[in-house]
Amino acid sequence: MRPTMRLTVVVMLMSVLAAQASSQTKATRDSMTGVWCGSAQIVVTWTAQRNLGVRLLIPPSGEITGQVGDARLVAGRLELNRGAVGRMLNFKTDYLIVGKLDGPIIASEKITRGEVKMPLNWTGSEFHGGVNTDGWKFGGKDHMVLAASHLVLRRWIAPTSRRVRGAC
Numbered sequence: 001m002r003p004t005m006r007l008t009v010v011v012m013l014m015s016v017l018a019a020q021a022s023s024q025t026k027a028t029r030d031s032m033t034g035v036w037c038g039s040a041q042i043v044v045t046w047t048a049q050r051n052l053g054v055r056l057l058i059p060p061s062g063e064i065t066g067q068v069g070d071a072r073l074v075a076g077r078l079e080l081n082r083g084a085v086g087r088m089l090n091f092k093t094d095y096l097i098v099g100k101l102d103g104p105i106i107a108s109e110k111i112t113r114g115e116v117k118m119p120l121n122w123t124g125s126e127f128h129g130g131v132n133t134d135g136w137k138f139g140g141k142d143h144m145v146l147a148a149s150h151l152v153l154r155r156w157i158a159p160t161s162r163r164v165r166g167a168c
Contacts, residue, residue: 037168040148
């Protein structure tokens, strides 16, 4: 096969994969709309608290809000984190939620961070991934990245009884 023909075949294959990924993304994002709740295990050793609660509201329009620990998630967005080739090679995660944090992430320990990234894989009915804040690689609770793993987010269904209140 000549080099120009190889290039043409590669370009056509990549176009087909991109179109397929784009159509799957729209269908998947529609199925992600709702309230999602879960907990992650804190992996850094400098916190007394060992779990981090997460609650996300993913609307059809886009901007994600919610709670990460005790902090309010604001200006959040869902981004694609890999394409078909990355998925095939198991490189990165399907999605990345990026946003800003308002307030302390662990209020009882006075730990505050400004931004969060949550790399997540989508199973079709749940999100699996982790939580990483901004910060340094060194420096303890005042400056270091707060990281949590084994996050599983499940869709929250509002209780039908008036006696059961609250979210998540």
